[in-house]
Amino acid sequence: MSVVHIMDHPLIQHKISYIRSEEVGTKEFREVVGEIAGLMCFEATRDLKLQDVKIKTPISETVGKELTGKKLAVVPILRAGLGMVDGMLSLIPAAKVGHIGLYRDPETFEPVEYYCKLPADCDEREVFVVDPMLATGGSSTAAIQMLKEKGVKRIRFLCIIAAPEGVERMQKEHPDVDLYIGALDERLNEHKYIVPGLGDAGDRIFGTK
Numbered sequence: 001m002s003v004v005h006i007m008d009h010p011l012i013q014h015k016i017s018y019i020r021s022e023e024v025g026t027k028e029f030r031e032v033v034g035e036i037a038g039l040m041c042f043e044a045t046r047d048l049k050l051q052d053v054k055i056k057t058p059i060s061e062t063v064g065k066e067l068t069g070k071k072l073a074v075v076p077i078l079r080a081g082l083g084m085v086d087g088m089l090s091l092i093p094a095a096k097v098g099h100i101g102l103y104r105d106p107e108t109f110e111p112v113e114y115y116c117k118l119p120a121d122c123d124e125r126e127v128f129v130v131d132p133m134l135a136t137g138g139s140s141t142a143a144i145q146m147l148k149e150k151g152v153k154r155i156r157f158l159c160i161i162a163a164p165e166g167v168e169r170m171q172k173e174h175p176d177v178d179l180y181i182g183a184l185d186e187r188l189n190e191h192k193y194i195v196p197g198l199g200d201a202g203d204r205i206f207g208t209k
């Protein structure tokens with residue numbers, strides 16, 4: 001069964017409360033989403049593997065630590081996931097970036113695929129899938145399935161707000177994918193929006209409504 005990490009860092013909680021407000025405009029919303037993504041990246045990379053490295057400082061020789069193991073990739077689910085990419089890359093700048101385009105059909109709530117471009121060696125990388133919202137779980141489970149079909153073996157999923165329904169579906173369909181969740185909300189409404197949530201993350205990041 002996957003591990004569900006709910007972020008308890010005060011800065012993450014504070015920033016999430018801030019962007020929930022309908023009074024926060026596009027510029028600030030986008031900036032703070034990026035900041036939250038950076039802080040969540042810090043938490044989601046805690047278990048990356050290290051190896052010893054010899055270093056000569058201006059004072060003496062010593063042994064330090066450096067990252068080892070698989071290379072990394074960040075894969076945003078378009079559009080809203082794009083808002084998390086720069087924050088992730090500010091901590092893991094050598095990561096490659098793939099894109100998966102999905103939108104949720106407003107009638108059926110099923111994900112519709114419209115784009116997929118991944119690093120050629122993505123099957124050799126640890127992949128961080130990012131999307132601010134995990135609602136029914138349709139989009140994230142589909143994106144992760146697409147990555148698995150390309151041979152990706154180690155996947156983590158990061159979202160800023162999740163509904164219990166989405167978490168349950170992710171754990172059922174992808175029990176090998178650990179979840180990093182900024183805040184776990186109450187439920188979905190009749191339109192499958194997260195309550196209390198923050199509205200439509202893509203529209204708020206790009207100012208399309």
Ligand SMILES: O=P(O)(O)OC[C@H]1O[C@H](OP(=O)(O)OP(=O)(O)O)[C@H](O)[C@@H]1O
Nearest residue numbers: 078079080103104135136137138139202
């Ligand atoms: O868990 P689900 O029920 O699938 O809902 C979550 C999805 O819905 C939103 O995307 P949306 O379809 O609004 O596309 P957008 O990012 O282009 O706005 C969100 O960014 C997720 O991708």
Ligand SMILES: O=c1cc[nH]c(=O)[nH]1
Nearest residue numbers: 135193194199200201
């Ligand atoms: O609450 C929700 C649900 C799906 N997508 C969003 O952007 N927000």
Ligand SMILES: [Mg+2]
Nearest residue numbers: 200201202203
């Ligand atoms: Mg949207």
